[in-house]
Amino acid sequence: MAAASVIARRGKADACAAAITAHYGVTLPTGPRRAASGDVVFAGVGPWRWIATAEGADAAEFVAQLRERLVFVAAVTDQSDARLVVRLRGPRVRDVLAKGVPVDLHPRAFKAGDVATTLVAHIGVQIDMLDDGPTYLIAAPRSMAGSFWSWLTASAAEFGYDVSRS
Amino acid sequence: MRINCPYCGPRGNEEFAYLGDATVRRPDPAAEDAAAQFYEYVYLRDNPAGSHRELWYHGGGCRSWLVVTRNIRTHEISDVAFADAGDKP
Ligand SMILES: [Zn+2]
Numbered sequence: 001m002a003a004a005s006v007i008a009r010r011g012k013a014d015a016c017a018a019a020i021t022a023h024y025g026v027t028l029p030t031g032p033r034r035a036a037s038g039d040v041v042f043a044g045v046g047p048w049r050w051i052a053t054a055e056g057a058d059a060a061e062f063v064a065q066l067r068e069r070l071v072f073v074a075a076v077t078d079q080s081d082a083r084l085v086v087r088l089r090g091p092r093v094r095d096v097l098a099k100g101v102p103v104d105l106h107p108r109a110f111k112a113g114d115v116a117t118t119l120v121a122h123i124g125v126q127i128d129m130l131d132d133g134p135t136y137l138i139a140a141p142r143s144m145a146g147s148f149w150s151w152l153t154a155s156a157a158e159f160g161y162d163v164s165r166s
Numbered sequence: 167m168r169i170n171c172p173y174c175g176p177r178g179n180e181e182f183a184y185l186g187d188a189t190v191r192r193p194d195p196a197a198e199d200a201a202a203q204f205y206e207y208v209y210l211r212d213n214p215a216g217s218h219r220e221l222w223y224h225g226g227g228c229r230s231w232l233v234v235t236r237n238i239r240t241h242e243i244s245d246v247a248f249a250d251a252g253d254k255p
Contacts, residue, residue, distance in 0.1 A: 013254045032174060032228070046228035047173055047248065048255050102178050116174065119181055119226040 002059035003079040003139075004066055008048040012073040016048075023069045032115040034128050043115045043128055051079065051126060051139075084145040086152070087166065089135040092159040097136065099155040101127065107134075121151040170246050173228040181226030187211060188219040188233045188249070215239055221249060 008016040017028040026035040026042055028050065034043040039055045054062045059080035067076040088096070094105050100120040104110060112134075116127045123144045128137040140148040153161070167179040190211070193203035216239060222232045231249035236242070 008255045010255045047230055049228075102181070117227050118174075118177070124226065 001080070001083075001085050002054040002057045002062035003083055004052050004063045005045075005075075005077045005079055006042070006050045006052050006066070006070065007075045007077075009073055009075060013048050016070060016073040019070055019073055029115075032117070033113055034115050041128075043126065045115065045117050045126060052076075082142055083139045084142050084148065085137060085139045087130075087135060087137050089133050090159075090161075093134055093136060096152075096156045096159060096161075097127075100151055103127070105129075107132070121147065123148050123151075167241050167243075169222060169224075169232070169234060169243060171224050171227060171230065171232065172246060172248055173230055174224065177224070177227055181224060182232075183223045183225055185221040185223050185231070188221045217244065 006016070006020075020026060020028050020042065024037050024040050024042070026037045026040070028042055029035050029044040032044045034041050036042075039057065041053045042050045043053070045051050052066055059078070063076065063078045063080065070076055097105055101118065102120075103116045103118050110116065110129055112129050112131050114129050118125060118127065120138075120140075123140050125148070126139040129135070130137055168176045169179060169182055170176045190207055193200060193207050195204075197203060216237055217235060218238050219233055219235050222234050224230050224232060233245075233247050233249050234243055235245040237244070
C-alpha cells in the first residue's frame with residue numbers, strides 16, 4: 001500500500017489543508033480520524049501530522065505527486081516500504097485485539113473512521129476502524145513484522161483464522 | 167496511572183516517557199552569570215509534596231510533548247496540555 005507521512009510546515013497548516021481539499025477532495029481531520037476519497041486516505045496520527053495512503057496505487061508515483069502538490073506547505077516522506085498492513089475482519093476480531101491493544105475498542109469508544117496510534121506488544125502501530133463489520137486496518141513497522149505476526153496469530157489461534165493476500 | 171492525552175485520549179503510562187520538570191527553563195549559556203544560573207538549573211530543583219508541572223512525551227502514541235500537572239503525593243492528574251499549547255503550525 002502506497003503510504004507517506006504528511007507534516008504541515010510552520011505557518012502552513014491552513015494552506016496544507018486547502019491544498020489537500022483542492023487535490024483530493026477531502027477535509028483533513030484535525031484529530032485521530034480518517035478521511036477518504038476513493039482509494040486515497042488521510043489518517044490523523046498526531047497534531048498536524050497525517051499518514052496518507054492509496055490502495056492499489058504505484059507507491060513512487062503517489063508519493064511524488066503528493067510531494068509536488070504539497071510543496072512548501074508540508075513535509076512528505078515515503079513510508080510505503082516501512083509498514084506491514086493487515087486488514088482484520090470477523091465477529092471475534094475485537095476479542096483478538098483485546099489481548100494486546102490497550103485502546104478501548106468498544107463500539108461506544110472507537111467508531112468507524114477512528115484512528116489510534118498506540119503500542120501492541122511493545123510495537124508501535126496505527127489502527128484504523130473501517131466499518132462496523134467490524135473491520136480494522138493495522139499498520140506495524142516492517143522491521144517488527146515477524147514479532148507483530150507472532151502476536152497476532154497467537155492471539156487469534158483460539159478463535160481460528162484465515163490468512164489471505166489482498 | 168493514565169494520562170489523558172489531548173490528541174489521543176486516555177492512555178496508560180507505558181505509552182509515555184517522563185522528561186522532567188516543566189517549570190524550569192535552560193539558562194542562556196552566554197549570560198554573564200551563566201555558571202550560577204546553570205548551578206541553580208541543574209542542581210537546585212524543587213521537590214514539592216503536591217502539585218507539580220512536568221513534561222511527558224507520548225512516544226507510544228501521537229509523539230506530542232505534554233505538560234502534565236500531577237499531584238506527586240496522590241498521582242492525581244489535574245491537567246494535561248500540549249507543551250507547545252497545540253499551536254497550529
Ligand atoms: Zn497522544
